[in-house]
Amino acid sequence: MSTHASYWQISPRMPAAETLNPVESTLAIALFAAFADGDRCEPERARIERLAAELGWDDLSAISRRILMGKLSLGGAVAGLGKPDERHSAYELARAICEVDGILSSDEGAFLEELRSLLGIDWETSRALDEEVDSLALSPLLPATLDSPPPLPGAPDQSGMILRYAILNGALELLPETLATMAIVPLQMKMVYRIGKAHGAELDRASIKEFLATAGLGLGSQMLEGFARKWVGGLGKKMGGKKAGKIANQLTGSAFSFASTWAIGHLAENYFEGGRRFGAAEVKAVYEPLLAKAKELHARYLPEIQQQAQSLNPATVLEYVRGGREV
Secondary structure, three states: OOHHHHHOOOOOOOOOOOOOOHHHHHHHHHHHHHHOOOOOOHHHHHHHHHHHHHHOOHHHHHHHHHHHOOOOOHHHHHOOOOOHHHHHHHHHHHHHHHOOOOOOOHHHHHHHHHHHHHHOOOHHHHHHHHHHHHHHHOOOOOOOOOOOOOOOOOOOOOHHHHHHHHHHHHHHOOOOOHHHHHHHHHHHHHHHHHHHHHOOOOOOHHHHHHHHHHOOOOHHHHHHHHHHHHHHHHHHHHHOOHHHOOOOOHHHHHHHHHHHHHHHHHHHHHHHHOOOOOOHHHHHHHHHHHHHHHHHHHHHHHHHHHHHHHOOOHHHHHHHHHOOOOO
16 A cells, blocks of 8 residues: 555544534545545645635634644544435545546545445445446546547637536536536536647646646545535535535535636637646636636526526436537
8 A cells, every 4th residue: 555545544443523513524525535646735725725715614624624634534524424325425425526537546546445444335335336426537538429629720719618518517506416516527627628629739637637727726626616515505504503604505506617617618718729838827817817707607697507407417417428418
C-alpha cells in the first residue's frame, strides 16, 4: 500500500470528537473522497470554504479542518449513518467523487475498499452501486455514436451548444435523483472536449481536468458542491434548527449548475480561440465575469430549464452522458 493509501487506512478504534448527524457524516465522507488521491491543495480547500459560506453551513468548514488535521477519522464519519439508504448514498457519492476525472487511482481504490468495509456494504450491493456510478464517470468523452465535429477554420461559434449544455445541467439539478447530480461534471467535460475538438485540439480527461483546475475548478470539489447542495437541502430541512443553515433550494442549485456550465463553455471557447496561451491569472480573469453574467442569464432561461427537466428521467440522463442522445 502506498504512502497515501496508508494515510487513509483508518482504525475504527480512533475516537471522534463527537457523533456527526447524517448530513455531516455524508459531507465528511465526501470530503475524505475529495482528498483521497492526496490532492489537498489550497484551491480545493478554498472552494470548500466558499461552499460552506454560501450554504450557511459552518460545520462544513469545521469538518474539513478536522479531517486535514487528523482529528476526524473515516470511522468517526461513518458512525453518523444508521440507515442502509444513508450508507448506500454516502458510498455512491464517495465513488462518484473519486471517479470524477474518469480514473480511479490505487489510493482512491484503497479508500473506497476501506469505506465499503466500514459502512458494512456487501460486495453484491457495492458492485451494483459501482456499476451505476461507472456508467456515468467512465463513459467516453465522445462515443462513436456521436459524430466528431471536424476542426473548423477560424473560430467556430459554439454558443448554441454551450447554452444547450447549460440548460440541460440546470435541469438536472431540478431532479431528485442523485444520478442526475453525478451527470453534471461528466457532461461539462464532454462539452469542453467538443469545443476543443472543433478548434482542432485533441483532449483527454487529464488535459480537461488541468484546464478546469487553472480556473480554480477542482473536479472533486465541484462534484462535492452539487451533492452538498442536494444533501444539505434534503436532510437539513428534515432536521431543522441552526444546523440547516441558509438552505439552498432546487432553484439555487439549478442556477449554480447552469451558470458554471455556461461560464466553463465560454471560457473554453476563449481559451482555444486564443491558441491555448492563457496563463492561470488570465483564465481566472476571464472566468469570473463569465460566471457573473451566467448567473444573471439563469432567470431568462428558467422556463426552458424547467421544461427540459420535465422530459428527463434516469434513462434519458444516461443517454446524454453515454452519447446516445446529443445535447
